[in-house]
Amino acid sequence: MSLPVIQDSSGTQEDPLDLMDEIDVLKKERDVSILAHFYVDGEIQDIADYTGDSLKLARDATQVKTSGILFAGVHFMGESTKIMNPEKRVLIPDLQAGCSLAESCPPDQLAAFQQQLRDQGRDFHTVAYINTSAAVKSLVDWIVTSGNAREIIERVPQDKEILFVPDQHLGRYLMEVTGRKMILWPGSCMVHEVFSIQDLIRMKKRHPESVVMAHPECPQNILEITDVIGGTEKMRRHVMATESPTTFLVATEGTMIHPLEKAAPQHNYIPVPGIMTSSGETCACNRCPHMSLNTLQKVRDCLKNDGPEIEWQDYFATAREVLDRSLLQ
Numbered sequence: 001m002s003l004p005v006i007q008d009s010s011g012t013q014e015d016p017l018d019l020m021d022e023i024d025v026l027k028k029e030r031d032v033s034i035l036a037h038f039y040v041d042g043e044i045q046d047i048a049d050y051t052g053d054s055l056k057l058a059r060d061a062t063q064v065k066t067s068g069i070l071f072a073g074v075h076f077m078g079e080s081t082k083i084m085n086p087e088k089r090v091l092i093p094d095l096q097a098g099c100s101l102a103e104s105c106p107p108d109q110l111a112a113f114q115q116q117l118r119d120q121g122r123d124f125h126t127v128a129y130i131n132t133s134a135a136v137k138s139l140v141d142w143i144v145t146s147g148n149a150r151e152i153i154e155r156v157p158q159d160k161e162i163l164f165v166p167d168q169h170l171g172r173y174l175m176e177v178t179g180r181k182m183i184l185w186p187g188s189c190m191v192h193e194v195f196s197i198q199d200l201i202r203m204k205k206r207h208p209e210s211v212v213m214a215h216p217e218c219p220q221n222i223l224e225i226t227d228v229i230g231g232t233e234k235m236r237r238h239v240m241a242t243e244s245p246t247t248f249l250v251a252t253e254g255t256m257i258h259p260l261e262k263a264a265p266q267h268n269y270i271p272v273p274g275i276m277t278s279s280g281e282t283c284a285c286n287r288c289p290h291m292s293l294n295t296l297q298k299v300r301d302c303l304k305n306d307g308p309e310i311e312w313q314d315y316f317a318t319a320r321e322v323l324d325r326s327l328l329q
């Protein structure tokens with residue numbers, strides 16, 4: 001494999017293989033384990049100690065033996081890691097790596113809406129997708145990931161209404177599979193929301209034998225013509241369990257092709273492109289701009305500088321109870 005030479009912010013060229021070697025030495029020196037989500041660059045996944053979806057990584061983080069964890073992902077993932085491992089140093093390569101879903105649900109707006117519902121005499125539980133800030137997590141009853149959402153919804157008592165935040169598409173899909181009615185917050189993932197149904201139909205015509213796999217963060221029109229709906233770990237397991245070579249049309253963040261190819265190289269994976277809402281043109285915008293802020297240089301620098309680090313906040317303690325109950329029990 002030959003990787004392109006990378007330029008750092010000062011314009012200096014750095015060889016990715018040298019960076020990988022440097023990271024390997026530094027993480028041992030600093031007693032840090034690297035966790036990487038399936039949406040960060042393949043080379044970061046390749047040097048990580050643990051890779052996975054949000055659920056697996058949250059659980060893996062509680063098993064780590066080193067005193068520090070570097071989370072290559074986005075800010076809410078670093079926060080959840082710190083919440084569940086308060087005694088450890090939790091480093092993230094770029095503090096600016098946010099998430100459109102987390103941003104769509106500010107804690108003050110959620111608290112005001114919950115109060116409005118209570119004032120109307122509504123008896124409800126709030127269920128939050130893990131793609132939310134820690135401040136939001138401290139306001140809710142349950143946390144779900146794409147990997148355990150169905151199971152958690154089934155734990156909400158039947159006599160309670162459900163307020164689901166912030167992903168309207170995942171919420172709508174969960175209403176369909178669980179039969180529970182929900183009040184949906186109007187948030188969405190900027191990557192999954194732009195998948196073009198026209199492109200997908202065109203691709204399906206070109207590859208009539210193909211299997212469509214889509215993340216439940218995709219809108220309903222995409223899920224309606226999808227064969228396998230699931231989070232990233234479910235997709236990985238599905239391709240591993242499929243023996244005969246198959247063409248998969250993959251409607252999720254573009255980097256997901258990397259772990260799929262690694263896990264089941266016998267298949268052909270075609271990423272579904274997105275559509276630019278401004279011009280209507282098809283583009284390769286299936287990369288999450290937040291996840292792609294993680295680079296090998298930033299991972300190296302973060303280990304070298306022992307930061308940026310997620311600092312413990314008072315409200316993390318309340319969020320911890322919810323995360324433990326939802327993800328570990």
Ligand code: 13P
Pocket residue numbers: 038052053054055131145146147189217230231232233
């Ligand atoms: P999962 O990997 O848990 O399916 O999450 C997808 C996602 O959008 C993470 O930001």
Ligand code: SF4
Pocket residue numbers: 039074098099100101102131189190191192253288289290291
């Ligand atoms: Fe958030 Fe979507 Fe990026 Fe995941 S892919 S971090 S949900 S914006």
